[in-house]
Amino acid sequence: MFCYQCEETTQGTGCTVKGICGKPEDVAGLQDLLIYTLKGIAIHATQARSLHLERRDVDEFIMEGLFSTITNANFDSSCFVTRIEDGLLLREALRASIITAGGTIPAGPNDAATWTSPASGFEQKAALVGVLATQDEDIRSLRELLTYGVKGIAAYAEHAYTLDYQENGVFAFIERALSATLDDTLTVGDLVPLVLEAGKFGVDVMALLDKANTTSYGNPELTTVNLGVRDKPGILVSGHDLKDLEELLVQTQGTGVDVYTHGEMLPAHYYPAFKKFDNFVGNYGNAWHRQASEFRSFNGVVFLTTNCLVPPKDSYKQRLYTTGVVGFEGVKHIADRVDGRPKDFSALIKHALTCPAPREIETGELIGGFAHHQVIALADKVVDAVQTGAIKRFFVMAGCDGRVKTRSYYTDFAQALPEDTVILTAGCAKYRYNKLGLGDIGGIPRVLDAGQCNDSYSLVVIALKLKEVFGLEDINDLPISYNIAWYEQKAVIVLLALLHLGIKDIHLGPALPAFLSPNVVTVLMDNFGIAGITNAQDDVEMFMASNGDADADAELIVA
Numbered sequence: 421m422f423c424y425q426c427e428e429t430t431q432g433t434g435c436t437v438k439g440i441c442g443k444p445e446d447v448a449g450l451q452d453l454l455i456y457t458l459k460g461i462a463i464h465a466t467q468a469r470s471l472h473l474e475r476r477d478v479d480e481f482i483m484e485g486l487f488s489t490i491t492n493a494n495f496d497s498s499c500f501v502t503r504i505e506d507g508l509l510l511r512e513a514l515r516a517s518i519i520t521a522g523g524t525i526p527a528g529p530n531d532a533a534t535w536t537s538p539a540s541g542f543e544q545k546a547a548l549v550g551v552l553a554t555q556d557e558d559i560r561s562l563r564e565l566l567t568y569g570v571k572g573i574a575a576y577a578e579h580a581y582t583l584d585y586q587e588n589g590v591f592a593f594i595e596r597a598l599s600a601t602l603d604d605t606l607t608v609g610d611l612v613p614l615v616l617e618a619g620k621f622g623v624d625v626m627a628l629l630d631k632a633n634t635t636s637y638g639n640p641e642l643t644t645v646n647l648g649v650r651d652k653p654g655i656l657v658s659g660h661d662l663k664d665l666e667e668l669l670v671q672t673q674g675t676g677v678d679v680y681t682h683g684e685m686l687p688a689h690y691y692p693a694f695k696k697f698d699n700f701v702g703n704y705g706n707a708w709h710r711q712a713s714e715f716r717s718f719n720g721v722v723f724l725t726t727n728c729l730v731p732p733k734d735s736y737k738q739r740l741y742t743t744g745v746v747g748f749e750g751v752k753h754i755a756d757r758v759d760g761r762p763k764d765f766s767a768l769i770k771h772a773l774t775c776p777a778p779r780e781i782e783t784g785e786l787i788g789g790f791a792h793h794q795v796i797a798l799a800d801k802v803v804d805a806v807q808t809g810a811i812k813r814f815f816v817m818a819g820c821d822g823r824v825k826t827r828s829y830y831t832d833f834a835q836a837l838p839e840d841t842v843i844l845t846a847g848c849a850k851y852r853y854n855k856l857g858l859g860d861i862g863g864i865p866r867v868l869d870a871g872q873c874n875d876s877y878s879l880v881v882i883a884l885k886l887k888e889v890f891g892l893e894d895i896n897d898l899p900i901s902y903n904i905a906w907y908e909q910k911a912v913i914v915l916l917a918l919l920h921l922g923i924k925d926i927h928l929g930p931a932l933p934a935f936l937s938p939n940v941v942t943v944l945m946d947n948f949g950i951a952g953i954t955n956a957q958d959d960v961e962m963f964m965a966s967n968g969d970a971d972a973d974a975e976l977i978v979a
Contacts, residue, residue: 421448422551424934425568426491427907428822432934434551441491442731449546450500451489455567456549457507458485460532462598464514469592471521479591481510483581486574486594488745491908492708493727496747501539508536530602551935561937562611563601565912568935569618570597572913575727576625576874578745582663585632593621612943619920622913626877630791633662638692639793640871645689645786646702649778650678655768656704656718656778658682658711659725660872662691664743667762668723669697677772680704682714683728684848687871690789703786704778707821707848715740720775721768723754727908728848739775741768786854788869790844792881801864803889806899810861812840813964814900816883818876818914819849820907826930827852830905832956834858834867838964842866844882847873849905876914880921895922901963902926903953906933919948925966929953 424434426441438444443451458481465478485503488494511533515525537545554560577590600606600614634640655677657665665679665688672679678701681688686703688694705714708728715722715736724742732740732748743754743763754763795802805811815837821827834843834853843853843866850869858866870878887895906915906928918926925948932941932952944950953959 421445423448424551425564425909427820427931427933428824429934432931434934443495444497446543447495447497447500449543449550450497450504452550453542453546454485454500454504454507455489456532457504457511458482459598459602460530460535461507461511461514462595463530463533463602464511464518465595466592466599467523468514468518468521469595471518471523473517473521473523474588475514475517478510478514479586479595480581481507482594482598483574483578483591484745486571487578487727488747490571490575490727490910492729493745494747495729495731496749498749499747501542504542505539532602557937558608558939559606559611561935561940562608562615564935565933565940566597566611566615566618567601568909568912569615569622569916570594570913571909572911573618573621573625575910576622576629576913579661579726579874580625580629580632582661583632583636585628585635587624587628590621590625590628593617608939615916616920618913619916619918622917623877623880623920626874626914626917629874630877633691634793637662637666637694640687640690640789640791640875641692641794642787643690643695643789645686645788647704647785648702648783649680649704649780650701651777652676652678652699653772653775654678654680654701654704654718654720654778655772656680656682656715656720656722657685657688657725658708658722659728659746660684660874661725661744662688664723664725664763665694668765668768669694669700670762671765672699672769673697675769675773677769680718680778682711682722683708684872685725686786687788687869687875690791690871705781707851709821709823714781717779717781719778721772723768739771784855786869787865788854788871790865790868790878791870791875792878792885795868795870795878795882796885798864799885799889801862802886805862805864810840811842811864812838812899814842814844814898815963816844816879816900816902816904817849817853818844818846818870818873818879819905820873820911821848821851821905822907822930824930827905829930829953829956831856833903833960836956836960838960839866842868844868844870844879844900846870846875846879847911852905873910873914876917880918883923884921896924901966903959903963904928905930925949925951927951927953927959 422434422436428440429435678699680701681703682705694700711730712733722740724746729746741752741754757763830852854867886898
């Protein structure tokens, strides 16, 4: 196997025996083969669109297939065997539809669009189509960067799709981008613009998801979230999917079962629609990589709605349930919705009622809900704080958390920031500093949590609004610095989205992606000022003295 799609890849180069995430070699190979199969389907899907032949089942299959290969989503080899088999059948059905519509299949099509094999041959085929099949290092780097960006787009598109929001343009780009990664005629000069175009669709899909979430559940609002527990049995919901949470809350009403959030589900508490449920208790624990100890101490049922699953320990494996694209051999799985009907969570509820109440691991409260609607409502207060010098600089510290020790950098960085700075955050990276008690500036909390990783879009909206209010020509003239932690492919599309919006001088850590070749890193550095991190104290001093003048941006705004 060879995999380097996440930040924690072995020795910063690539996992070759077993994934640091826990992914075994056979699953890694099947994921490579599924991606190859999806690219073959995409070739035909792109041709079908030129004939005005659009297949919603094809869009959905590609979207869910991509999502299933994201880090920490699915570890079950049987799921991937089934997806590949279904993909080959779908590809052939699509070919037949093209011919029926009057199209012709080009002579000598790419192998990805024609190969076939029984499941017994999947392992042999997978060994031929992995990452290293592309020989040129720079072409490989850009192909993988594009593929990982598209995986992130697919993940966010799936969340919106679940709430009945979709845009054909997003699906069309996914298919076109996947096809391009197989086109040997494309040069580095051809692929770089395509990678940046992925950023444009990253913005589009995050805006779509924001619309889906806020239309369905209301605009996130300033909210205090409980960190303690009650004395009733509970269900702990992790992952990202709000629709699953909504249906679970409805079905647990009056049962005597409490519902708690974990990890990226914390921001669900900020939505008005969920506040009516009296058994929606609070948040339990921290980021995804702490789940081995926190799922054990929770005592009750644990429900994984999307990626961010760590291979489960025996101490809680029998209390764990998955759904959607998530899977692990031997873990119970909740079936998808049929004909629009809600998922059936009766098994979770029945199981939870046999469990003791959660063991309390902390007490206190967190304040969040600072998505763009809430922050813009406080715009006058924020603008006044900037103009009077009470706030000198904002730091966007969105992104992912992870288990490597070097991620303590983000805690140290937050603590080292001057007291006249504010952190704008989204994603699970916030768990490195959202419980530090950093205080406030004139009633404005110094940590403004916009929500999940996909809510990084809110941080962009906030920046664009401030640019408008201050009458600036360039978003980079704002007193905002970007120090972002990444882990997996959804963070990749967030980065590409920021680049599309023209944001420069982004610092990325704990380490730069292993899939970026030295030449591609040079392109990103030269054109966008992308850089890594060093140590917290030196980096704080560097950011505060950006462009050689710590007060330059603030003075520009006041003027």
